[in-house]
Amino acid sequence: MRLFLVVFLASFALCDKNYTLQDIENVFGPPQGAPSIELQPPLADAQVPTNLTENDLSDDYSPSVADYDKFDWILTKRIAVTSNENFLISPLGLKLALAILVEASTGATHAEISNVLGLDVDNEVVRKKFSEIIDSLQTKSSDYILDLGSRIYVGSSVHPPQQFAAIAENFYKTEITSLDFSKADLAADSINQWVSNITQGRIPNLVDAGDLQGVVSLVLNTLFFKGTWRHQFNPNMTFNHDFYIQANLTKPTPFMQTKNKFFFTDSVKYNAKILRMPYKTGNFAMYIIVPNSLTGLPHIFNDISGVRAELASLTKHLVDVKIPKFEFEYTSQLDGLLKELGVRQAFEDTASFPGLSRGQTPGNRMRVSKVLQRSGIVNNEIGSVAYSATEITLENKFGEDEPKAILVANKPFMFFIQDEKTRQLLFTGRVSDPSLFDGAFKLPSLFAVNIATLDCLDGAASDLSRLNFFDIDLLRYTAEDRPGNVMISPASIKSTLAMILEGSAGTTEDEIRSALRLSPYKDEFREQLNTYLNLLHVNTRGVSIENANGVFVSNKLKLNKDYVLMIQKVYQSELRQLDFAYTNNVSEVINKWVFEKTKGLIPGIVEPANISPKAEMILANALYFKGSWAIAFNPRYTRPGCFNYRGACTNVAMMELHAELNCAYVENLRAHAVELLYEGGDYSMILLVPRDRDGISQLIRDLPYMSLPQITPLMEPTDVRLIMPKFTVDYSENMALPLRNMRIESLFTKNANLSGIYEGASSQVDNIIHKVHMSVDEKGTTAAAASGAMVIPLIGAELLLKVDRPFVFFIKSNKMGLVLFEGKIEQPNIIENVLVEPSKNIQNNQNRRYPNPYF
Known part of the structure; x- marks a missing residue:
């Protein structure tokens, strides 16, 4: 019931x-x-309709x-x-x-x-x-x-x-x-x-x-x-005009136009025009907010709580209004x-x-x-x-002498309709494309809110972008309640899970596929994952990425031929047969493979004692990343500084950079976002620094609802004096618990269905061991990750921004939106027995968009 x-x-x-x-x-x-109503080009000077009375034209407005x-x-x-x-x-x-x-x-x-x-x-x-x-x-x-x-x-x-x-x-x-x-x-x-x-x-x-x-x-x-409308639009004056969907994409759209006395303001706070369009009797009105720039709408929504106060600045002007028809x-x-x-x-x-x-x-x-x-x-x-x-x-459970204002809504804009007496919002919305009729927003679960876009994949972009949902879930369930540094590679974990997914069926397949946000059809998700894996091989002047998948299987078992074919063709995996009775030899072979693939940064992933006598197969993934900053930190500016962690001040090596960086204060997260580009501009590190010294846990909890694809449009080029710590982290984690919390559960039980791997046999997974090495210094970032999956068991004028408290970071592809590494830093490199130098008194330009967070 x-x-x-x-x-x-x-x-x-x-x-x-x-x-x-x-x-x-x-x-x-x-x-x-003309004998009939047709769309006409705009007239030279739209006149106020003469058959309306003075009472019709009057409109009292007193914001409260x-x-x-x-x-x-x-x-x-x-x-x-x-x-x-x-x-x-x-x-x-x-x-x-x-x-x-x-x-x-x-x-x-x-x-x-x-x-x-x-x-x-x-x-x-x-x-x-x-x-x-x-x-x-x-x-x-x-x-x-x-x-x-x-x-x-x-x-x-x-x-x-x-x-x-x-x-x-x-x-x-x-x-x-x-x-x-x-x-x-x-x-x-x-x-x-x-x-x-x-x-x-x-x-x-x-x-x-x-x-x-x-x-x-x-x-x-x-x-x-x-x-x-109190001031109606003359249909005879409706005309076709370009509406900017994107900077390089316009659509011809029927625009209505009128010129009349409206309450209006050109808002400095929002860099946008705000127009009040009353209905007859004045009991209700629609408000339209049109940003002055094509990319300005996200900033308005980011600080939307201030809209009500901004309405107090509306004053009556003669306004030339041109807005699109939309449905x-x-x-x-x-x-x-x-x-x-x-x-x-x-x-x-x-x-x-x-x-x-x-x-x-x-x-x-x-x-x-x-x-x-x-x-x-x-x-x-x-x-x-x-x-x-x-x-x-x-x-x-079971007037004419007044300055004439112009509002042309030819770019995405916000609107709302309110009851003027009670100030209640009947409707709010956004028009991004007046030509579209249908739309939907769905939140099937609490942890699948973030939206990402990938522009560069022919036909498969929207599907591939859903892989990013997994990244934020993984960070939250790994880092939220764990003290200290956390360093994970969602790309590495996804590669390992992809190989398991290929051999799974039933509930196990559904759980992994759902967590990865893949298509329910094998042909489609194989194409998605193959496209994704192809993106993890880069060798340019500024960035090197190498991804490798390996399958190490017992020589006593017979693998399903279709599984072998898919592992090699789709998942680009090396396949080796080993005698698992000799655990020392097995660990030596696997660790040597990981050492080579990570350029020696990860010497090993599995110890002989970790290999169960019942083990039949180990699936391993190694991911290597090395990047040089587009704008390097000057080592001469690096000096000891105070890093606050759990109420204590620790001496760490603080780097300093004076440069124009993409930056924003994200009100939704109560955090500053700053982007450090790697050479070439195709990859970057995003730092999210909570405004509150103890805000790291809340920041991580909020990330599923304000993810990177939503943060990126908010950032703007800003002169920044960035002070941040150097850090080198070697991190190891059993990922079984985080994955269980992400509803990949049957994989780790006797009910696991991995029937597609072997002929006439099935297995279960005990654990996933994940190892990551990362070093961030003045020149750039060197990172490596390794995941191993073993079947029984499974292993695998500046803004001053001072990063002096625990923070979150992401390393991502800017073209594809894919996250390679992510984590939180609570304990950077400690400098022993060194006094913290007092900060130099440098005058900083104040920027209203980015509240000074710490000083």
Whole structure:
């Protein structure tokens, strides 16, 4: 038995598209020189429509401090950083639905949802606030339509307490209705009919019979908005204009234009233009934020919490507005995002929702399993109509003389629509490509949020980019709770797992493939991995990379011929047969192979004592990287310095560099990001330095939600005085536990299915031993990693940025976005018995975009 909770269903679009020629001519007059409406080139000087009264043109705007909107901005920001595509969400719709869950919950479940929404601890204050919001939204007017409806459907086994029913009805205008969920077809028809009626047919089929299997209760919150611009666009003046999708990619797009008095500002803070476009009566308005540069939108979303304060600078100007028509639908799966924000108990077996079912007996205890929102928007010349749907599934737990401003939205921009009285955000979104109609954002799990793009792979780029998801998971589960330095090579681990994957089947195959984010089809994931492995061979003036896979197998066993073929052809592996009875000889052969492949940096990976008498095969991977800095540190500037670790100051060798480097302060992570390029520019090291001295653990926990592909666009060339430690690390780790935590579990049990490796036999994996050597100094970086997998067992004017605390680093390919090495440094090279020199008093230029973190 489960509760399927559709938390929000709303609708937004700009004007019904089915307006007639007569409607347009009544407002704007007939088109000049043409019998019908056609797209026309822009006129020399767009005039304010003369048939509008002075009252129509008046528009009072007085920005005020808004409350209960912190969640709205955070939600928008989190969705925005996951990709660069169009998106549309309704923060208010989701918030109203979650507020009902707050009323139905107790204990930690109640506290978490309430805290994430930023609600007052006094329930009466919360209820009064939401009652005011709903009353405002339900105000009737002849100039717009806004229908808000909430309903809780309950099955025969669910009996909400009378107190909860009264609160839902009195404060949230939510009615409770009985429904027989056992008759799924009829129940779905009834639900869809109610939703379709409120959204005027925009969402005719929210649920189907399959969605209602086992459902005991369903909560719906619907919102429908239809309005008209106060200053409408003349369709006769709509013209084709280029919209910049990327710097070198444009699309011809129908642009609307008008010239009128609007509240407007050219924001210095965001380097962007902000325009308020009111609807008739002034109860609602759309705000458009257009960055002045093509790459400026990520910076706006990165600091979106400051938008509300920036609206206070809007003043009335005569503005020449040119914005594109756009229409798209969007689907977002939000359960992972809500977990990230702190709503976790609601998804666990310990969830508590007694308000939804009296007594919470074992048969009707519930937990949230899915949160989904569907939405859409159409933007054209006359006005507005809006639609969106969010599903939360709960299951059983078992003037002319003024300067004229110009706004041309010919590049990706942000918009939001708010209720001007309560300052609540009805909808927020981004337009990256006005020509696209469909979009989706999905968070299937808490740890798979980051998005990456690879431009250079013909046809396979998007699939290969998913390999990066594994990298952040691996770092988190390896480093989060482990003190000291951590150094891992996700590239090396992936190479080893790829060879195991080829011989696995059933649950074991599914777990490895899922962790690596590979296609479910063998032909496809073989191509993905082969392409990936081909990228790990580089020999240029500035960078050398060498990757090697080796399979060492018992001479007493017969390998599957298909497996041998794939290992050699796809995974570029060397194959050697050995007598595992002589463990000294086996370890000597394998260690010599690793020594050669890592240029002597890793002398060995396996000891004779580590080789089980039952061992049948060892799979090994060796990865070597050597890079020279594009801008080297001057050794003369290297001197002792203080590195803070767990409250103690340790003397370490600090290098210093004065150069223009890509740099950003990433508010989402409360950390500074700086990029050090290797010679040639194809590879780089990214340092992430937490603003707080003890912020390393929080930084690592947050990385799954703000990964490298999202950080990179935020960095800009900046004059930097960088002070950072030299470090040399030899690191060894049994990766079995981190991989188990990443849900690769059956591989390490007797239930492992490796039936594709041998003819007539199968095996299991005991452990994975991973060794990494890395040295970072003034000239560059030398790194090597080795992973071994053994089947029974398995082995395998400057910004001053002073890196004087534990930090995270990545070495990556800039063209492909692939991470070769990653880790955290908590204990750099210690200099014994040397006093720390006081820092020289160097005047630093202040840069508002990068808050001075330490000085």
